[in-house]
Amino acid sequence: MLTRKQIDLLKLIHTRMEQDGVAPSFDEMKDALDLRSKSGIHRLITALEERGFIRRLPHRARAIEVLKLPDALSREGFVAHVVDGGAPEKPVAPANAVPVEAAAMALPIMGKIAAGTPIEAISEAVRNVAVPGTMLNARSQHYALEVQGDSMIDLGINDGDIVVIREQNTADNGDIVVALIEGHEATLKRFRRHGGMIALEAANPAYETRLLRDDQVQVQGRLVGLIRSY
Incomplete structure (x- = not known):
């Protein structure tokens, strides 16, 4: 389908x-x-x-x-x-969503996202995960990431969790976003804007807030769901 x-x-x-x-x-x-x-x-x-x-x-x-x-x-x-028709210049990810059944969709897991020290930017899918359709907006593109680290643990986002991300390049204060830092490091943090600066806040007192210039941060998506395996 x-x-x-x-x-x-x-x-x-x-x-x-x-x-x-x-x-x-x-x-x-x-x-x-x-x-x-x-x-x-x-x-x-x-x-x-x-x-x-x-x-x-x-x-x-x-x-x-x-x-x-x-x-x-x-x-x-x-x-x-x-x-x-213009093929991509490098390997690309599978489609964002493939129907599995009425209540679920398959999303690509685009590697790992740091909830701690930023890691290399996400580039290609590693596997798919079934996601409840209620998490997704039919008019938007989505992907999933595996959390690595514990910097967002106070918000219930644990190491090894799968987060569902809606693709967007803007964010409101308080949103939990995938942020690309200086074009090569990706991290999952709470977003806040302070004038011309961007604060990327952890949800763990062991990690300091990172304060960066607006031109150093690119929002790549917003957290819309979380999946945990036991």
């Missing part, structure tokens, strides 16, 4: 090839699907490839072959095409 965004992208590629003989660019895909960045398109394309609807052709830069369509689209007619 595909998500609505995956179906929309597959239909867009197929329709444009039928009408114009050329595929939409990544920018056109992004705008058509109302996504904030091309990284979302990268994830959707990877998911479609993993599910056998398309394949990226080896030894051909930015080439994609459309192999099949979902039943709902197949009834409209289908002919396989090779699509030059």
Whole structure:
């Protein structure tokens, strides 16, 4: 089963090839699907490839072959095409959400996030986790991270927990966010703005608040849920 965004992208590629003989660019895909960045398109394309609807052709830069369509689209007619659409320059994560059952979705776990000393920035998925659909906003992209460390323990976020993150690049005071520091370190902290400075607050008295310039911190998402295994 595909998500609505995956179906929309597959239909867009197929329709444009039928009408114009050329595929939409990544920018056109992004705008058509109302996504904030091309990284979302990268994830959707990877998911479609993993599910056998398309394949990226080896030894051909930015080439994609459309192999099949979902039943709902197949009834409209289908002919396989090779699509030059702008493949990503580096490995990308699986799709953000794949339906598992009515009450759950599968999200990629994008590595570990530091609740302590910042670690390297998240780059690619390592496995999937089933997440209750009630945690997710259908109009947003989501991913999951494994917590490493105890700096947020007073808020009930423990080492080894899985946190569910909604992708966004802004935050309100008091939000718990994934913050990218100076472009290469990622951490999970409470966000507060003080004039032109950003405070990243721990929830453990053993850790000091980090005060950074606004241009040193990039918000990559906000905590919307937590999953714990016993």
